[in-house]
Amino acid sequence: MATPNEDVRNPFTGLDVTWMLQTQAERFKQKPLLTWAPFDAPARHYSYSEFVHLAGCLAASLSAKGVQEGDRVLVHLENCPEFLLSWAALAELGAIAVTTNTRSAIDELSYYIDNSGAKCAITQPSLFSTLQAAGNDLNFIAVTSHNAGVNEVPPSGPGIESFDQMLTGEPAANRHRVSADPNRPVGVQYTSGTTSRPKGVVITHGNALWAARVTGGHLGTRTDDTQLIFLPLFHINALAYSFLPALWKGATVVLMPKFSSSRFWNVSLEHKVTLGSLIPFCYRALADVERPKKHYYRTWGGGISYVPIAQELGIHTVGWYGMTETISQPITGHNDMPNEPDVIGRAAPEYDISIVDENGNPTQYGDVGHLRVKGRPGLSLFKEYLFNEEATRNAFDEEGWFITGDRVIPFENGTIRFSDRDKDMMKVGGENVAPSEVERVLMSLESVAEVAVVAKRHPMLDEVPVAFIRPTQPSSDVDQEALRAEIAAATASALADFKQPREIYFVDDFPRVTLEKIAKAKLRARLEESDK
CATH class of the missing domain: 3.40.50.12780 (ANL, N-terminal domain)
Known part of the structure; x- marks a missing residue:
């Protein structure tokens, strides 16, 4: 045989x-x-x-x-x-x-x-x-x-x-x-x-x-x-x-x-x-x-x-x-x-x-x-x-x-509806973007102590990346325009254009969840609230 x-x-x-x-x-x-x-x-x-x-x-x-x-x-x-x-x-x-x-x-x-x-x-x-x-x-x-x-x-x-x-x-x-x-x-x-x-x-x-x-x-x-x-x-x-x-x-x-x-x-x-x-x-x-x-x-x-x-x-x-x-x-x-x-x-x-x-x-x-x-x-x-x-x-x-x-919703008649992603991912005009890719580049800057990149809703592209930055110094002491320029230069040389943050927000601390992880859901909620 x-x-x-x-x-x-x-x-x-x-x-x-x-x-x-x-x-x-x-x-x-x-x-x-x-x-x-x-x-x-x-x-x-x-x-x-x-x-x-x-x-x-x-x-x-x-x-x-x-x-x-x-x-x-x-x-x-x-x-x-x-x-x-x-x-x-x-x-x-x-x-x-x-x-x-x-x-x-x-x-x-x-x-x-x-x-x-x-x-x-x-x-x-x-x-x-x-x-x-x-x-x-x-x-x-x-x-x-x-x-x-x-x-x-x-x-x-x-x-x-x-x-x-x-x-x-x-x-x-x-x-x-x-x-x-x-x-x-x-x-x-x-x-x-x-x-x-x-x-x-x-x-x-x-x-x-x-x-x-x-x-x-x-x-x-x-x-x-x-x-x-x-x-x-x-x-x-x-x-x-x-x-x-x-x-x-x-x-x-x-x-x-x-x-x-x-x-x-x-x-x-x-x-x-x-x-x-x-x-x-x-x-x-x-x-x-x-x-x-x-x-x-x-x-x-x-x-x-x-x-x-x-x-x-x-x-x-x-x-x-x-x-x-x-x-x-x-x-x-x-x-x-x-x-x-x-x-x-x-x-x-x-x-x-x-x-x-x-x-x-x-x-x-x-x-x-x-x-x-x-x-x-x-x-x-x-x-x-x-x-x-x-x-x-x-x-x-x-x-x-x-x-x-990905997360979906099943119905009794056999049809399925898309819900959202359960991974920390975003979709920018049909392109998948991992926030961790963007965060890796931003964390390479000496003036950045901590960063969180999240998705913001966009009328044409579905989502765009937005970065929350905790500088190494208190945000009130930072030359924010100079740091924005440094961030723009770093991301332009290291990332495709659709991965580059559309907006930068400076914070002195982040909302936290278990094990001191950044609560990205709260950051996304903050963006949605600001758009109202």
């Missing part, structure tokens, strides 16, 4: 991302896979065949530069075709794309490079100097000739490669350089947690195929669909909720450099877009824009199942809940049935979920509980946190449930 093998029970045994790309290129050949819709240039169409050919050219060039199976390569790009080509080419080599937030400061980028062990990088002209300053030891940096569609002469010199030139060769004769293994890592995305530094979420080929197949079912993606992508490709949403499901179904994606409420409808109408993945910020922004009398949208996916602007336009909305670690959505609405207002949806059939109280008991209907998700690491859940066994271990409870850090 054969020895039981975990991989035998993997639905993607013998398959990987390269298999998916090459299979679809054979099936759909000249059909557009990708339409690039920059703001300042005409649209550019890539057929399935051309996209896979270019990915092969890039893979051959990267291989010639020494990139091998298992190597980690930093992909530091805004939305553009080169991002997706890089991701596909690295997958073909068995290498790993470390995709990073383009708003990262030098200190953050340096951490990503050191933590991942990236040997080289791919970026664009506007981001080159920051990346070069962060990664002095990189073997080479490949630079595109444009910034999200705006042409610019790339830098040149030792250790700098032209990305465009890397596309001009020919794919290697043996396109599939590594054996197909769904357990092999294909990407790393850094996500903020409650620790002071983001953790690298390791995503496998099996995770990517799972996202492609499962999320396409959640949204109801069809071969004749065109999906709009404007959310950043370095986040799980754009890649796993949009690009991969479209690829699995043989659909077309339209890629914008970023979200633009003034361009949203023009691009959607020009390319007859039928599907979209939106976040609350987008819904609010589009509410102030004139609606077209005619459109082609069938479905929008997002964080809630009922959106007034979608109802007005006759667009079906699918609510869903997911995070980088869950790959797809453990909670989702119906793509082909009515959904109830103001809920995320209900438990997805591909996952197990549990909602428990503080004692680990099932939450009563209508009460707030902690959300746990059960799946298979490397398939329906992330494989691990990169080089961090302790964090990986602590992410699961004793029974193997993944601890999401």
Whole structure:
């Protein structure tokens, strides 16, 4: 009798991302896979065949530069075709794309490079100097000739490669350089947690195929669909909720450099877009824009199942809940049935979920509980946190449930509503921010004795960070303007702009709870009271 093998029970045994790309290129050949819709240039169409050919050219060039199976390569790009080509080419080599937030400061980028062990990088002209300053030891940096569609002469010199030139060769004769293994890592995305530094979420080929197949079912993606992508490709949403499901179904994606409420409808109408993945910020922004009398949208996916602007336009909305670690959505609405207002949806059939109280008991209907998700690491859940066994271990409870850090409300009819986060986290315009990241930078200043960073509600961004500072001297003796300037300089050099405090409050002491911990709930209440 054969020895039981975990991989035998993997639905993607013998398959990987390269298999998916090459299979679809054979099936759909000249059909557009990708339409690039920059703001300042005409649209550019890539057929399935051309996209896979270019990915092969890039893979051959990267291989010639020494990139091998298992190597980690930093992909530091805004939305553009080169991002997706890089991701596909690295997958073909068995290498790993470390995709990073383009708003990262030098200190953050340096951490990503050191933590991942990236040997080289791919970026664009506007981001080159920051990346070069962060990664002095990189073997080479490949630079595109444009910034999200705006042409610019790339830098040149030792250790700098032209990305465009890397596309001009020919794919290697043996396109599939590594054996197909769904357990092999294909990407790393850094996500903020409650620790002071983001953790690298390791995503496998099996995770990517799972996202492609499962999320396409959640949204109801069809071969004749065109999906709009404007959310950043370095986040799980754009890649796993949009690009991969479209690829699995043989659909077309339209890629914008970023979200633009003034361009949203023009691009959607020009390319007859039928599907979209939106976040609350987008819904609010589009509410102030004139609606077209005619459109082609069938479905929008997002964080809630009922959106007034979608109802007005006759667009079906699918609510869903997911995070980088869950790959797809453990909670989702119906793509082909009515959904109830103001809920995320209900438990997805591909996952197990549990909602428990503080004692680990099932939450009563209508009460707030902690959300746990059960799946298979490397398939329906992330494989691990990169080089961090302790964090990986602590992410699961004793029974193997993944601890999401979010709180939800279950109802008797099976629907689930999002409540809040039980971790010390905030959501700034769709970006996760750990207050501890900001506090680490502020505590490095000699003039700061103690600090607490909390979220303040914002009409467009949901939340923004606000810092309460206890200086080393009594606040009445401090040159507050000088200290504000020092804080602004420190956070600007060490943190992405969305992590930088919007307001600074100086205090002589903090409200306390057990063990003299700062009572952040009281600080948040103080902010809410001041806004009244």
